[in-house]
Amino acid sequence: MGKKMSMLNTAAPELIISDWLNTDAAISLQSLRGKVVFLHSFQMLCPACVSHGLPQANAVRNAFSQEExxxxxxxxxxxxxxxxxxxxxxxxxxxxxxxxxxxxxxPDQFSDIPLSMQKYGLRGTPSTMLIDRKGRIRFHHLGVINDLKLGRMLCQLLTETDGIENNFAEKASKREEAQGCTVHSCGLP
Incomplete structure (x- = not known):
């Protein structure tokens, strides 16, 4: 669990991005403070990303208010x-x-592992990170995550009030099984 668990309840670092698609302007996590952020890490050639992760991210996008x-x-x-x-x-x-x-x-000029992937301690794709309204990482998970569990966590984050936090991230992370493309499964360090 190491690095990914140590990031829970810490400030989400800004993404290090080479370009943005599907938007008119670059987005910073700082600019999203006050909203819950569902950050979905994927590769277009990752089967679990294409079959589950991206459709799930679209479903989340369509199910919840963009204001929240x-x-x-x-x-x-x-x-x-x-x-x-x-x-x-x-x-x-x-x-x-x-x-x-x-x-x-x-991309990292010295490694096959891109910079945001390194910064977030991502071990592969699909990966899901949930960031609360204060900009803290509250859930960090590699692999497919059940829609109902994800919906429950999102609803909890969306209904939190100052000083009241749910400890769902550690419990949910322990129950989920990693499925997807991992860095080590493709022969990278």
């Missing part, structure tokens, strides 16, 4: 770099039509 909850996709490529560039992602977005902004994680 922001959905952001983070395309973070740690494998098959040549096949998942910006142009390919633009075609993917045109075909799958996600209804939320997509940030392209900044």
């Amino acid at each position: 909850l922001a959905v952001i996709g983070l395309h973070t490529v740690f494998e098959h770099h040549h096949a998942m560039g910006k142009e390919a992602l633009q075609v993917f977005i045109h075909e799958y039509r996600p209804g939320f902004p997509i940030a392209i994680d900044m």
Whole structure:
């Protein structure tokens, strides 16, 4: 659990982005304070991302008020770099039509692991991070997450008042099984 668990209840670091798609302007997490943020990290060639993660992110985007909850996709490529560039992602977005902004994680010139992926301690895709209205990471999970569990956590975050917090993140994280493309499964360090 290491790094991902130590990030719980800490300030979400700003994303390090090379470009934005599906939005007219760059977005900062700071600008989203006061809203709950559903940050979905994906790769367009990750089967679990395409079959579950992205449809789930779209469903969240459509189910909740944009005034209260922001959905952001983070395309973070740690494998098959040549096949998942910006142009390919633009075609993917045109075909799958996600209804939320997509940030392209900044490549690291010294590593195959992009900078936001490193900063957040992401171990693969799909990954889900829930950030509360105060900008704190409240849930950090690798793999597919059950729709009902996710909905429950989002509703809890959306209904929290100052000083009242729910400890759902640690409990939910322990129950979920990691499914997806992990950094280590593709032979990267």
